[in-house]
Amino acid sequence: MTSAIGAVFWLAFAIGAVVAALLVPSGWWTWLIWLAVVLLLLAPIPGLTFVPSVRFRIHRWEVTEIAVHVRHGWLTVVDEIVPLSRVQTVDSTQGPLMRHFGLRTVKVSTASSAGIVEIACLDDALALEVVAKLVAITAATPEDAT
Amino acid sequence: MPPEDDWQRLAGWTAVVSPISTLRQAIVPVVVGAFGAGQANPLIGLLVAVGIAMVAAVIGLIPWLTTRYRVTPTHLEVRKGLLNRTTLTARLDRVRSVDLNSTLVHRALGVTKVSVGTGVDEGQINLDSLTKDAAARLRRELLHATPSPSATDPVEASGDNASTVAAPARDVAPGPITDDGEVIARLDWSWIKYAPLNLKNLAIAIGGLAAFFGAFSELIPWERTIGIRVDDGEINGRPIESFLDMLLFAIPIALVVAVLVWAAGSCVGYVVRWWDLQVVREQGREGTTLRRSFGLTSTRATTVEEAKVRGATSTVGPLIGLAGGADLNLLTTGLDDNFPAVLPTAPESVVSTVGKDILGEDAFSAPLTGHGPLPRRRYWFRALIGTAIGTSVTLVLTVLIGVYGDLWLWWLPLAVLVVGLFFELLGAELAYRHLGHALTERYLVVRAGSFTTVRTALQTEGVIGWRVKQSFFDRRLGLAQVTAMTAAGREHVEVPDVPLETAVALATAATPRTVSEFVE
Numbered sequence: 001m002t003s004a005i006g007a008v009f010w011l012a013f014a015i016g017a018v019v020a021a022l023l024v025p026s027g028w029w030t031w032l033i034w035l036a037v038v039l040l041l042l043a044p045i046p047g048l049t050f051v052p053s054v055r056f057r058i059h060r061w062e063v064t065e066i067a068v069h070v071r072h073g074w075l076t077v078v079d080e081i082v083p084l085s086r087v088q089t090v091d092s093t094q095g096p097l098m099r100h101f102g103l104r105t106v107k108v109s110t111a112s113s114a115g116i117v118e119i120a121c122l123d124d125a126l127a128l129e130v131v132a133k134l135v136a137i138t139a140a141t142p143e144d145a146t
Numbered sequence: 147m148p149p150e151d152d153w154q155r156l157a158g159w160t161a162v163v164s165p166i167s168t169l170r171q172a173i174v175p176v177v178v179g180a181f182g183a184g185q186a187n188p189l190i191g192l193l194v195a196v197g198i199a200m201v202a203a204v205i206g207l208i209p210w211l212t213t214r215y216r217v218t219p220t221h222l223e224v225r226k227g228l229l230n231r232t233t234l235t236a237r238l239d240r241v242r243s244v245d246l247n248s249t250l251v252h253r254a255l256g257v258t259k260v261s262v263g264t265g266v267d268e269g270q271i272n273l274d275s276l277t278k279d280a281a282a283r284l285r286r287e288l289l290h291a292t293p294s295p296s297a298t299d300p301v302e303a304s305g306d307n308a309s310t311v312a313a314p315a316r317d318v319a320p321g322p323i324t325d326d327g328e329v330i331a332r333l334d335w336s337w338i339k340y341a342p343l344n345l346k347n348l349a350i351a352i353g354g355l356a357a358f359f360g361a362f363s364e365l366i367p368w369e370r371t372i373g374i375r376v377d378d379g380e381i382n383g384r385p386i387e388s389f390l391d392m393l394l395f396a397i398p399i400a401l402v403v404a405v406l407v408w409a410a411g412s413c414v415g416y417v418v419r420w421w422d423l424q425v426v427r428e429q430g431r432e433g434t435t436l437r438r439s440f441g442l443t444s445t446r447a448t449t450v451e452e453a454k455v456r457g458a459t460s461t462v463g464p465l466i467g468l469a470g471g472a473d474l475n476l477l478t479t480g481l482d483d484n485f486p487a488v489l490p491t492a493p494e495s496v497v498s499t500v501g502k503d504i505l506g507e508d509a510f511s512a513p514l515t516g517h518g519p520l521p522r523r524r525y526w527f528r529a530l531i532g533t534a535i536g537t538s539v540t541l542v543l544t545v546l547i548g549v550y551g552d553l554w555l556w557w558l559p560l561a562v563l564v565v566g567l568f569f570e571l572l573g574a575e576l577a578y579r580h581l582g583h584a585l586t587e588r589y590l591v592v593r594a595g596s597f598t599t600v601r602t603a604l605q606t607e608g609v610i611g612w613r614v615k616q617s618f619f620d621r622r623l624g625l626a627q628v629t630a631m632t633a634a635g636r637e638h639v640e641v642p643d644v645p646l647e648t649a650v651a652l653a654t655a656a657t658p659r660t661v662s663e664f665v666e
Contacts (some may be wrong), residue, residue, distance in 0.1 A: 020569075066659060066660060067660045075617065075618045076615060076616065076617045076618065076620075077613075077615075077616050077621070078613060078614070078615045078616075079613065079614040079615075080611065080613045080614075081609070081611055081612045081653075081660060081661060082610065082611035082631070083657070083659070083660040085613065086610035086611060105388035110566075110610045110611055110631060110633070111479070111610060112610055112611070112631040112632050112633045112637045112638065114613070114629060114631045114632075114634075114637045114638035115631035115633075115636045115637075115638075116609045117608055117611070136375070
């Protein structure tokens with residue numbers, strides 16, 4: 001979905017490059033501009049075809065009584081674990097597109113700026129359930145969050 | 147002395163100090179404005195200058211007239227502002243650091259600026275300025291006062307109406323505060339040898355000089371001051387070629403002079419900055435505090451609750467390392483600067499002794515586990531790729547210059563190849579040799595870096611999460627980039643290029659409760 005938006009941008013760049021190719025006086029650099037046009041047209045193809053399914057296959061999450069665990073990425077795979085005793089805030093966000101598809105992202109922040117964990121694009125109802133659960137558990141853990 | 151719960155004013159000298167600091171920020175526009183007006187008519191220029199000085203004096207009076215502070219048994223309260231009256235209230239048990247800073251002006255007048263850190267990110271409370279005694283008393287009240295009965299009560303219950311509670315007598319010794327406490331470290335003048343080796347300061351100095359000449363080069367009358375006039379292809383009327391032979395001598399001499407000036411200047415700067423450095427451990431309200439004080443012209447004294455220390459790093463820079471020195475920084479939470487330097491660059495033995503003292507165990511000397519042969523392969527491979535790219539780029543440039551400029555610099559790519567290969571491979575090997583981690587009783591210890599080595603010791607208590615990152619190439623090699631999230635210091639500690647199993651084992655061992663259930 002985000003890749004679709006990305007594709008629109010790539011397309012815009014490609015059109016810009018075509019315009020440039022037509023406007024700029026021709027010379028030895030003309031073929032470079034056309035090469036750029038082709039690359040810009042090819043660039044979004046992975047994002048529109050197989051990348052989302054790979055991302056979806058890799059993405060997983062788990063909330064237990066003790067910690068949140070999220071795995072995401074496609075070329076680079078990232079695993080994140082944050083114990084609930086160290087959670088400071090739990091947010092949920094929903095952009096316009098996400099609202100259309102009934103999705104919601106849960107964001108768990110800790111006292112560290114490096115310690116922000118996102119569970120991206122959950123089902124709306126499920127996301128709210130997860131938020132409620134996280135809030136209930138973190139409120140019940142009395143430790144200092146630093 | 148007034149009773150403890152009375153509102154107190156700033157020192158009278160504030161009326162002098164604050165206009166000076168206000169003026170210092172506005173000095174350039176003021177001078178330019180007065181100068182501009184003065185060129186048209188000297189009288190107007192004078193009037194403008196006097197007017198600005200009077201405005202500054204009035205502005206300077208406002209803080210003194212409007213600021214009041216007091217320490218109740220549970221809170222520090224500060225009221226300030228002329229039109230917008232604000233009252234700042236900080237719970238004493240949330241006060242985490244107290245800084246006393248005085249510039250030369252402050253010192254001449256016997257006053258000092260007090261900054262109170264409360265753990266809120268923008269929450270520094272500044273009192274500029276107090277008399278020395280008042281500042282020392284305030285510092286002691288904030289961090290070291292023996293808690294009176296009402297202050298030891300659970301404060302959570304009624305924190306808000308505490309200001310209405312009458313303050314009971316408190317056993318704070320009036321008068322000058324003596325420096326009691328255990329001295330952890332003191333400046334040793336032999337450390338001054340590290341001052342000229344500090345490349346970071348050298349870069350700052352060169353940057354400053356460059357900016358200065360960049361800004362004022364138009365204004366400097368080169369011809370009149372050093373008698374050099376550069377015209378088209380000629381210097382002082384003689385062709386440039388006749389100076390090339392002279393340059394052969396002039397450049398080495400200039401370099402030697404520059405090195406000598408830098409050596410002398412950096413040593414003087416070092417003396418002025420670190421004069422009378424002391425790191426002292428004192429008994430505070432809740433647990434011990436660390437106090438570091440130093441400075442010749444302007445003095446700084448920083449006090450930090452030791453409970454906020456989550457670890458420390460020891461950094462060995464390239465030249466400093468060859469001279470056997472290292473830097474010691476603390477990793478703290480909730481302070482204004484969470485990566486405070488404890489000492490100037492000092493010998494490694496001192497850094498490890500002081501580090502051991504503050505960390506409570508000898509984490510810096512813990513034997514490290516290496517990361518196996520894979521990182522070495524990766525670093526050497528990267529070094530070779532880097533050199534290859536650098537050499538081919540130079541080769542292409544050389545050919546281009548040769549074809550278009552008819553100037554064959556055949557030795558240039560060769561030089562890049564030899565020098566680049568040497569430094570890249572040296573860096574790769576060092577990076578591999580330095581790589582390692584360990585888990586002591588309370589600390590996660592990591593060492594990484596090639597020419598600059600950083601050894602970090604972070605309390606496992608201070609780890610608030612883990613991130614394990616594997617790029618495509620990482621997965622092929624079975625390596626992982628591990629980040630320990632923390633609220634202390636730079637907020638993350640990296641363990642680069644660890645074999646995945648080792649990474650999982652490390653995270654499990656460091657924070658068993660969190661990680662163990664996710665290990666497949």
